[in-house]
Amino acid sequence: MNQYGMLSQLLDVVMALLLAPLLTGWLNQWRALLQNRSAPDLIQPYKVLHKLFFKESVIADHASPLFRMVPYLVFGCMTLASAIIPMLSTDLPLAPAADAIALVGLFAIARTFISLAAMDIGTAFGSLGARREMLIGFLAEPALLTVLFTSSLITRSTSLTSMVTSMSHNSFAIYPSLAFAGIAFVMVSLAENARIPVDNPATHLELTMIHEALILEYSGRHLALMEWAASLKLFAYSCIGLAIFFPWGVSTSASPLALMMALPVLVVKLAIGGALVAVIETLSAKMRIFRVPEFLATAFMLAVMGMLVHFLLGA
Amino acid sequence: MLVVLTVWLAIGTFGVLALHRFALVAKVFFPMGAAASLVLCVAAASAMGGAAEVAELPFGLPGLNFHLRLDSLSALFLMVLGGVTTGVSLFAAGYFRKGEGTPPGLLCLQYHLFLASMALVVLADDAYVFMVMWETMALSSFFLVTANHRIAEIRQAGYLYLLLAHVGAIAILLCFGVLQANSGDYTFNNMRAQHLSPFWASIAFLLALFGFGAKAGILPLHVWLPEAHPAAPSPVSALMSGVMLKTAVYGLLRVTFDLLSVQLWWWGVLLLSVGLLTALFGVVFSAVQVDMKRLLAYSSIENIGLIMVGMGLSLLFYAYHMSALAALALAAALYHVASHAAFKSLLFVCTGSVLHATGERNLGRLGGLIRYTPWVAWLSLIGALASAGLPPLGGFVSEWLLLQSFLFTPGLPNSFLNMLIPVVAAAIALIAALAGYTMVKFFGVIFLGRPREEKLAQAHDAGTLEKIGMLWLVAISILLGLMPSQILKAISPVIKQLSLFDLSPSIAANAWWLLAPISVARASYGPVIFLLGVAASCTLAYILVRLFYHGRLRRSAPWDCGYPLQNARMQDTAEGFGQPIRQIFEPFFRMERELPSPFDAQPRYRVLVEDPLWYWLYLPIARWVERISQWVGMLQKGRIAVYLLYSFLTLVALLLMAKQ
Structure with missing residues (x-):
């Protein structure tokens, strides 16, 4: 750890906070483009956040302190998550505090508290959303962990930074196990970030909504924090995927030059990844809610198969 | 260490003396018990890592003294026991109310006897002390579970618990029998010295797994847990779940890692x-x-x-x-x-x-x-x-x-x-x-x-x-x-x-x-x-x-998409929250569902989720036991002449055997 280490840590967090709404805006643009609609502004998410922060918050009469605490907590969890994921560099002083398993635990805290806050008001939609969110969570969480296990078995470490370091040092090799894990990861990320085919981020007031049902009672600054946390989550998931499956370009030192090199590479990777997600979302239809467990169970099975393939082929 | 146990027993005895003086028992005896637990926890922590201490108490049968031993493993479980009971005893002091089932003084005795027996199970260094304390633990907790014994379900739950505890205890007894390898010496030291063949060691392990498993609640032997815990008063459930299940873990660890040599x-x-x-x-x-x-x-x-x-x-x-x-x-x-x-x-x-x-x-x-x-x-x-x-x-x-x-x-x-x-x-x-x-x-x-x-x-x-x-x-x-x-x-x-x-x-x-x-x-x-x-x-x-912004906040009625006329009954219920699990893991359950038809004037929805093992395993066993006991029951004639005949025949058979 040196002053550059601190610098890269700070840069990591600030970049994630600033770029996350942009990724959401980029994705929305591509979706609109692919669906022959005229697209919203690229910086529309920032405008929305700014507007929401200025509005006053309206909360239910009987909301408990838990309800007001949760937006900050969820936002804090996502910020910490973006601090421990090696996005630009693997020299992160905070990284030893949480490995891949603790990272999944961090996402689990956020999910648990969002669901609890949704149940707090005691409306029909809120508790419905909480139940569905936990349903997706309990299937997606082990699938995500298993994906991470597969790569940690390859790299013999569960620390995210050493995983990325040893992956990017390997010469270009195709791991069949990672192919399975990769498909599973994409499926899990779609489900966890409320994208089609599991949930539709563009609709509101649908009986099948999940994410929207959870944050239905929030307004003003609380809603802004929740929305920002949601785009941070999308950003974090994209970066985990890039770090595990396409680690090339992440710098292993924290010198300013290396960080400057890593930033454009990351932006290009994220831009391509975002466009691909938009393509997937456009090509698939939203599933019935009862089909979601099958979808996620498939992801879980694929991840487990990835692990088995690793043992069968030793790669 | 032993001081704490004596204090516990003394508190229990005082409790009996002050059988119905509720305030005394609740406000003095339980906090005293909590203090004793804290002392136990600290004493155990200080014993951790030190050499094993051995003590021999002149109780029990003549020539069979109680052997006690405090090593690191026991110290760990005593720490858990002391740490948890400190909190639970304090809670219990405020929890137990007047006029619910067992009188407070008696409850106090049972409670502290339960604590002392758990501590002695962990300290025991021979099979006698272990079994005696294991049984004391089972019995005292049985009485605690059935504190509200006027309710039929609670009596039933207690009976089921007692039954499985004893089936388990028999297995543990047999396990110790195997472990002493015909040497006739039931101290744990002797068991450590024995070298069993892999076959007998496996028998001992399986018996221990069954016996301690019945206490811990591993798969087919778990049925008593969901019955006994709701029946027991909450501090007792807390102790049973938090500490008593762990004595079974202790027993299994002691037998597999310590007493068995292979x-x-x-x-x-x-x-x-x-x-x-x-x-x-x-x-x-x-x-x-x-x-x-x-x-x-x-x-x-x-x-x-x-x-x-x-x-x-x-x-x-x-x-x-x-x-x-x-x-x-x-x-x-x-x-x-x-x-x-x-x-x-x-x-x-x-x-x-x-x-x-x-x-x-x-x-x-x-x-x-x-x-x-x-x-x-x-x-x-x-x-x-x-x-x-x-x-x-x-x-x-x-x-x-x-x-x-x-x-x-x-x-x-x-x-x-x-x-x-x-x-x-x-x-x-x-x-x-x-x-x-x-x-x-x-x-x-x-x-x-x-x-x-x-x-x-x-x-x-x-x-x-x-x-x-x-x-x-x-x-x-x-x-x-x-x-x-x-x-x-x-x-x-x-x-x-x-x-x-x-x-x-x-x-x-x-x-x-x-x-x-x-x-x-x-x-x-x-x-x-x-x-x-x-x-x-x-x-x-x-x-x-x-x-940067502001902290303005306004309270109003919940929005909920603008639907009016919602009430508290429209929230997700516990059944509703469990519904996805019921659907995904359907083969696990045995379900009875009653769905309302569209024409019902008073529609009712009812779902009953049961444990299939109860029907596959326990009820068949119960039927067999009943059938066999009917056969055995035929021996009972209720006439003294017939019983004298039985004694005579037994005597003859024994004499014949002795002669050979």
Whole structure:
């Protein structure tokens, strides 16, 4: 750890906070483009956040302190998550505090508290959303962990930074196990970030909504924090995927030059990844809610198969 | 150590003398018991790591003195016992009310006898003391379970518990019989010296697994748990789930790692698979329960399963002489013993407070209590989060250690096991995530939302003593979560005693806030930094939002998409919350459903979820027992002449045998 280490840590967090709404805006643009609609502004998410922060918050009469605490907590969890994921560099002083398993635990805290806050008001939609969110969570969480296990078995470490370091040092090799894990990861990320085919981020007031049902009672600054946390989550998931499956370009030192090199590479990777997600979302239809467990169970099975393939082929 | 036990027994006796003087018993005797527990905890902590102390008490039969021994393993379980009972006794002081079943003085005796017998089970150094104390423990807890013995269901639950406890005790007795290998000496020292053949060692292991498993609640022997826990008063459920189940874990550890001189690899596989099935079964059933204490009882089954998985893995590594990994898996199991003891007793005492405040155990009649009983709600939130295995609390540390030891598995000489065991890690991840689902249901339905019944608005918060008891247990849970490397260093003598590998140097090599049992590059976890990171970013976000924008807030009616005419009955119920689990894991359950038809004037929906093992296993056995006892019953004629004939025939038969 040196002053550059601190610098890269700070840069990591600030970049994630600033770029996350942009990724959401980029994705929305591509979706609109692919669906022959005229697209919203690229910086529309920032405008929305700014507007929401200025509005006053309206909360239910009987909301408990838990309800007001949760937006900050969820936002804090996502910020910490973006601090421990090696996005630009693997020299992160905070990284030893949480490995891949603790990272999944961090996402689990956020999910648990969002669901609890949704149940707090005691409306029909809120508790419905909480139940569905936990349903997706309990299937997606082990699938995500298993994906991470597969790569940690390859790299013999569960620390995210050493995983990325040893992956990017390997010469270009195709791991069949990672192919399975990769498909599973994409499926899990779609489900966890409320994208089609599991949930539709563009609709509101649908009986099948999940994410929207959870944050239905929030307004003003609380809603802004929740929305920002949601785009941070999308950003974090994209970066985990890039770090595990396409680690090339992440710098292993924290010198300013290396960080400057890593930033454009990351932006290009994220831009391509975002466009691909938009393509997937456009090509698939939203599933019935009862089909979601099958979808996620498939992801879980694929991840487990990835692990088995690793043992069968030793790669 | 013995002083504490004497104090406990003395308190119990005083309790009998003051049979009906409620205030004295509650406000003086129980807090005194709590103080004694604290002393026990500290004394045990100081004995940890030291040489084993041996004592011989002149009790029992002539020539058969009580042998007691305090080594690191006993000290660990005594620490758990002392630490948890300090909180539970304080809570109990505020909990027990006048005029409910057993008189308070008698309850006080049973309670302290229960505590003393658990401590002596852990201290016992020969099979006699062990069995006598094991039985005392079973009987005293039976009387505690049936404290409200005027209710028929409670009597039934108590009977089922007693029955399974005794079936288990017989197996343990037989196990000790095998272990002493015909030498006639039942001290544990003698058992350690015996070298059993692999066949007899396996018999002893299987008997121990069955006997201790019946107490711990592993898979087919779990049926008493979900019946006995709801029946018992909450502090008693807390002790049974938090501590008594752990004495069974202690027994199994003592027999397999200490008394038996050989360990075979397939024992580990057996323990691992039984543990995994138990955990999965427990968590799936706990997700669909509608009675809050039954839900927690099934969750205890799950946690015991996880402990068994850790022990099984450790045994497997140990049998292959990979002692570093055996130590890691054992550390996970022992850590889970401690953290489960803390958070499960906390959750059980919280249900006790809810029960007193509302008189309801059914989740469908609760809701919104966070507004009426904030103390209970916030404290049980911490328990629920620990139980869901979320960082930075105690439950996560043990889960983390367990997953780490699974990911190290490659390297076993058996390639088939090598391949399958990391897959078990995926199943553990699933179980942990389901536990999170269950805990959101538990906390959300009881404390959040709007009250489902009118009377809940009158609910009152816990009393002072109850609060102190709960705070103590919360403190243990948080401490277990934040200080894993200190605690692991403290219990490393136990791990060294059992697995012959010392974890402490590799733990001590890192900074105090970092837990990295193998190396930092391999895996590390720093809960304090983790907590500070979350707390700092939350506070920063709060300050910045307030600084740059404003803090304006308006209260109004909930929006809920603008639908008017919603009431509290339209919230998700406990049944509704369990519905996805019922659907996904349908083969696990035996369900009876009654759906209303469209033409019903008064539509009713009813669903009953039952345990299929009850029908597949227990009822057939019960039928057989009944049939056989009818045959045996034919011997009973009720006439003295016939009985004299029986005695005569027996005598003749014995004489003939003696002559040969």
